[in-house]
Amino acid sequence: MINTVKRVLPETINGQATLPYAGPFAVQPEGRRAGAKVRFNKPHSDKVLPSIERAIDASGLRDGMTISFHHHFRNGDYVLNSVIEAIARRNIKGLTLAPSSLNDVNDAIIPFIEQGIIIAIETSGARGKLGRLMTAGKLAKPVLIRSHGGRARAIECGELHIDVAFIGAPCCDAYGNINGVEGRSACGSLGYAMVDAAYADTVVALTDNLVAHPLQQVSIPQTQVDYIVKLESIGDPKGIASGALRISRDPRELLIAEYATGIIEHSGCFKNGYSLQLGSGGASLAAAKFIKEKMIARGIVASFGIGGITAPFVSMMEEGLIETIFDVQDFDLPSIHSLKTNPRHQEMSASFYANPHNGGPIVNNLDVVILSATEIDTDFNVNVITDSNGVIMGASGGHSDAAAGANLTIVVAPLLRGRLPMILDKVNTVVTPGESVDAVVTERGIAINPRRADLMNNLQGTGLPVMSIEELQHMAYDLTGKPKPIQTSDEVVAVIEYRDGSIIDVVRKPTE
């Protein structure tokens, strides 16, 4: 079976007929969402339990179930590892782990995978040892990779049924209202966890900051929370959020950022009321600086900014250059502080952000997005999940979501990483289809997707180094030679689900 990005797929995946990707909006969904469990709780009852083990008992968790976590604590997370350890002590096995993403810190669960406590994983991505373990096919089923919007969709439509959601709660009151902006483990938005809380059969809040009822700022309501466990610490503040993220000084990143800004400026989108998403990567962040200068120079104010939020973005709002921010995740302390205190900084769920099967996520209103890539191919397909050896080391994130929604999707990457060209005939793994990518920017040149003749036209005479994607590719190949394709076996170790539930690619186990 071959899909429309020319990927060969197995006819069935985990015993189910494969739905091949056929275009960003090919799937027309029907039917109804999953219905969350009806709950019941007598007035003035007590939800607080003395330990994770007791919460596991109360939740009814048993062999073969699915558990979820959120990754807002990033590399400072203690919750996921602590809960898996407690589950191991309870001798529950055969679980599917469905976190919104995984970080290096979660390498600690590897022994529990080896013991069969976790046998399957559905996530946005993974890094480090865990990524290598996945790539080696050490799980009973292929790992299922979803975008942030795709995960929200899968939960809401019932494809990903969560039996027990464990939610790290930086601030939790005694009846289960939660926010992420107060306490020593403050992480900011709880956008990914909101979806889990709304749909999981049982919701357990873990907190190191249990306060009197009720909160004065509620992100996840008491109506969705069954049990609360107070822990000494749910995370390492240093790993959760950094100080203000700063603009890169890397000349290559600055040049890429400048070119990306040039495209935006001349795209036709760059006018009062436009909207933007910028990532937290070096070139993306650097672009914020140049875009800001252009906005000031031309007297342009953006209607909204979205995404993972960083200090440069918050400053733009505070300086009146962005009217409002919708926030699904925060990367630094100024962003968390802003979410807590600035009413124009609005928290959003992953569904509001990017689920393609609701009445319209906010990515649908996006004008401009800058996204990074590990590889790009001459069809403009983008890989953000595997490295040049075919090993899982990244995350799907909101990449394909924002790309599908935005009027102008710019993908930035260096032409080379080390001795490896980043523009290939064929990316090792397609995460975002070329159809939803409008421009590729490297430090050596810019390629515009031929589908966007209008954009190509707008860039004429601007002095930007526009060329064909093949020219960019050859420039790289001239420097490094053509890279050898990765040799793989037939074994599928991961499945890349497009945001609409169709399969855009699979990862096969490398043979060397």
Add this chain to the structure above:
Amino acid sequence: MINTVKRVLPETINGQATLPYAGPFAVQPEGRRAGAKVRFNKPHSDKVLPSIERAIDASGLRDGMTISFHHHFRNGDYVLNSVIEAIARRNIKGLTLAPSSLNDVNDAIIPFIEQGIIIAIETSGARGKLGRLMTAGKLAKPVLIRSHGGRARAIECGELHIDVAFIGAPCCDAYGNINGVEGRSACGSLGYAMVDAAYADTVVALTDNLVAHPLQQVSIPQTQVDYIVKLESIGDPKGIASGALRISRDPRELLIAEYATGIIEHSGCFKNGYSLQLGSGGASLAAAKFIKEKMIARGIVASFGIGGITAPFVSMMEEGLIETIFDVQDFDLPSIHSLKTNPRHQEMSASFYANPHNGGPIVNNLDVVILSATEIDTDFNVNVITDSNGVIMGASGGHSDAAAGANLTIVVAPLLRGRLPMILDKVNTVVTPGESVDAVVTERGIAINPRRADLMNNLQGTGLPVMSIEELQHMAYDLTGKPKPIQTSDEVVAVIEYRDGSIIDVVRKPTE
């Protein structure tokens, strides 16, 4: 069939076996919530339609379906009547009308009931001509009366399936984000409509204030809204909200308020961190004044206040006497302004407020509530829906919800209204069961529910005029004589559903 408040019920209602009320927490719910319809909307698509008729066409509304509205515009509402008129022009018939409540202004729909356009009604209550029409049995089915929490439950669990929800939107952006705090028709909280928007198959927003995307304050998200219609006006601001509600000067109401405050003061609940709900009725509002004085005198701060919100309540928050407010509906302009500007004033949905079948609505955390009554009986049962002639003229509202949740439920009423005693052997219609009522306060004396020996004890030696409910009743009967019971036929014209879905009473058609 007789239920535990001794009401004779038909064995079946609308062809379904009657579930008799059996205690405030007798129903242990199981299963799953309804699943909202999966939606789909391409990026940058347009949701704005030029007329209500076009929105009706787009919604797929047809004969026999159920439509919903919210009553936050109270007697200033233009939305419900305008939509029904448009439906009549489209010649659609046999609809069930399921608004969160009805007001006098909605008498205008009577011709459309007579024409068979609306054949059934599910609501919190009705007044005026509409109430009389219901009581006369002019609908094809008995009217179904639900509390605010019960309605949220019925929608969320699928008992009340809404085909098309029409939402009056004081402020709506071009992709369907809505709030109730901006614009000439500002009504404040959209708490009732939030539930409709989350579960209806199709959601139509009607607005007289269509603004650029996106809002900086979102109550109902774009993900739930299918179509937007811009109208000249969606309501009469004078009818939507009054100036600041003021404390009564009626000496009888002041005396009742003083007694109610005395009970609170000595109840054992009155301490730092307690919580309260006060209605917008005269004695309730007057109680706010006395409670406030006692709180200041004793240095007590309430953790939260809930309910329909009024200026006196907002002042208490602003003066530091209430830490935070959860708001399902606003009654006056200062409340609307506060919701818009004060982050400690939090909007809540009717489900968060009072749905008994979620993880715990905020009424579950309530210490004190003061509620009014049209009649009370010697079993402490309360009627708020029919008058002394058995005619529907009130609303269930949050009455039974708050009563069930609160530690201390105080019902206030004058001993007599005109020549009619308010304390009877048997109320004409039970809305709130006596089991969840702790004290009855009149201007002539206080009765404590015998189930609350602890409260009786706490009130000893306080000088409050505590007596038995029978003594109160006889005091009234001595003045007026025993009222004649209402004569009714067997015809059931309305069904009073308790918040958990069981049937607590029915209204039979009076024969005179």
